[in-house]
Amino acid sequence: MIIRATRNISALLCALAATYVLGHRATITLAQQLDSQVLGDGIELFQVRPNFYVLTGAGAHVSVQVGRDGAVVVDAGDAAHADRLVTELKKLTATRPIRYVINTSVDPDHIGGNEQVSKAGRSLLNAGAGLGSGMTNDGAAAILAAEGVLLRMSAPTGATAAYATSAWPTETFAQPRKYMYLNDEGIEVLHQPAARTDGDSIVFFRRSDVVVTGDIIDFRRFPVIDIARGGSINGEIAALNRIVDLAIPSVPIISREAGTVVVPGHGRLLDQTDVAEYRDVVTIVRDRVESLRMQGKSLADVKAANPTEGFRARYGSDTGAWTTDMFVEAVFRSLAAGAPQRR
Numbered sequence: 565m566i567i568r569a570t571r572n573i574s575a576l577l578c579a580l581a582a583t584y585v586l587g588h589r590a591t592i593t594l595a596q597q598l599d600s601q602v603l604g605d606g607i608e609l610f611q612v613r614p615n616f617y618v619l620t621g622a623g624a625h626v627s628v629q630v631g632r633d634g635a636v637v638v639d640a641g642d643a644a645h646a647d648r649l650v651t652e653l654k655k656l657t658a659t660r661p662i663r664y665v666i667n668t669s670v671d672p673d674h675i676g677g678n679e680q681v682s683k684a685g686r687s688l689l690n691a692g693a694g695l696g697s698g699m700t701n702d703g704a705a706a707i708l709a710a711e712g713v714l715l716r717m718s719a720p721t722g723a724t725a726a727y728a729t730s731a732w733p734t735e736t737f738a739q740p741r742k743y744m745y746l747n748d749e750g751i752e753v754l755h756q757p758a759a760r761t762d763g764d765s766i767v768f769f770r771r772s773d774v775v776v777t778g779d780i781i782d783f784r785r786f787p788v789i790d791i792a793r794g795g796s797i798n799g800e801i802a803a804l805n806r807i808v809d810l811a812i813p814s815v816p817i818i819s820r821e822a823g824t825v826v827v828p829g830h831g832r833l834l835d836q837t838d839v840a841e842y843r844d845v846v847t848i849v850r851d852r853v854e855s856l857r858m859q860g861k862s863l864a865d866v867k868a869a870n871p872t873e874g875f876r877a878r879y880g881s882d883t884g885a886w887t888t889d890m891f892v893e894a895v896f897r898s899l900a901a902g903a904p905q906r907r
C-alpha cells in the first residue's frame with residue numbers, strides 16, 4: 565500500500581510538473597530547432613525529417629516528402645514563384661520524379677504552381693498500359709484535391725480566376741479520407757467539408773509524423789473564413805480540433821521540443837501546443853460573438869464590442885486583405901446562418 569501510495573504521489577507530482585512546464589514553455593520554438601537554408605529570392609528550405617522538407621516564401625508553404633517511389637508535394641505555391649519552385653524541387657528530389665501534387669485548398673497561393681510542378685514530374689501510372697491520358701495526366705504528376713477544388717477551378721465564373729485545364733486536379737475525392745501508401749508510409753488526405761471553404765484538406769504523413777494543414781491555420785492571422793465558398797466558423801474549429809487530435813506533443817519529456825510537426829499554410833512551423841492555442845483563440849472569439857448575438861446584438865454592435873480583445877494585436881489587422889472586422893463579420897454571419905459541425 566505504501567509503495568502504491570508513493571507511486572500515486574510521484575505520478576501526481578509528474579503531472580503537476582508537466583502542467584507547470586507546459587504553462588511556462590521555453591520561448592525557443594520547434595521551427596528554431598530545425599535546420600534551414602536560405603535559397604535566395606525569399607525562399608527558405610527547412611529540413612523537417614530526414615526525407616521531409618518545407619519550402620517557404622513561394623506563396624503558401626510547400627511540403628515535400630521524398631523516397632524510393634518519388635516525391636509527394638503538398639501545395640504548389642503561387643504562379644509568380646512556380647519556375648523557381650520547380651528548380652528547387654528538382655534539386656531536392658534529384659533523380660526521383662514528383663509523383664503527386666496535393667492541393668490543400670483552391671487559393672491561388674496554393675495552386676498557382678500546379679501546372680509547372682505537375683509537368684516537372686511523372687505519373688505513377690503508365691500510359692503504355694492502356695490507361696487513358698486522363699488517368700495518367702499525359703505523363704505528368706497527378707494533382708490530387710478535394711472535389712470542391714476542381715469545381716471551383718473549372719467554374720466559368722466566380723471568385724476564383726479561371727485556370728487552364730492543365731492546372732486542374734486530375735484526381736478528386738468527396739469522401740472524408742483519401743489515402744495512399746508511398747515512400748514506405750501511409751499518407752492520409754483528410755477533407756474538412758466546411759472549414760475555411762468547402763474544399764480544404766489536411767495531409768497527414770503517418771510515419772514522418774508531419775501534419776500539413778493548409779490555410780486552416782494561417783499562423784500570421786485569424787483564419788480566413790470564406791462563407792461564399794462554403795466556409796463556416798464551426799467547421800473551422802472542427803478542423804482545428806482534428807489537427808490537435810492528430811498531433812502529439814513531446815510528453816513526457818517536455819524539454820526535448822520534439823513531437824509531431826505541424827506545417828501551417830503560412831507562418832512558422834508549429835507543434836501540437838501551438839495548434840491548441842490557436843484553436844483556443846478562435847474558439848474564444850466564436851463564443852464571444854455567439855454570446856453577443858444571442859443577446860440580440862447587431863453585427864455593428866458585435867464589432868464595436870471588440871470580441872477579439874486580447875488576441876487582436878497578435879492575429880488581427882486593420883488593413884489588408886483580411887482585417888479583424890472581416891473575421892468578426894464572417895464569424896457572425898456563419899453563426900447566424902446556422903453552422904454545421906459544432907464541437
Ligand SMILES: [Zn+2]
Binds near residue numbers: 624673779829
Ligand atoms: Zn494561403
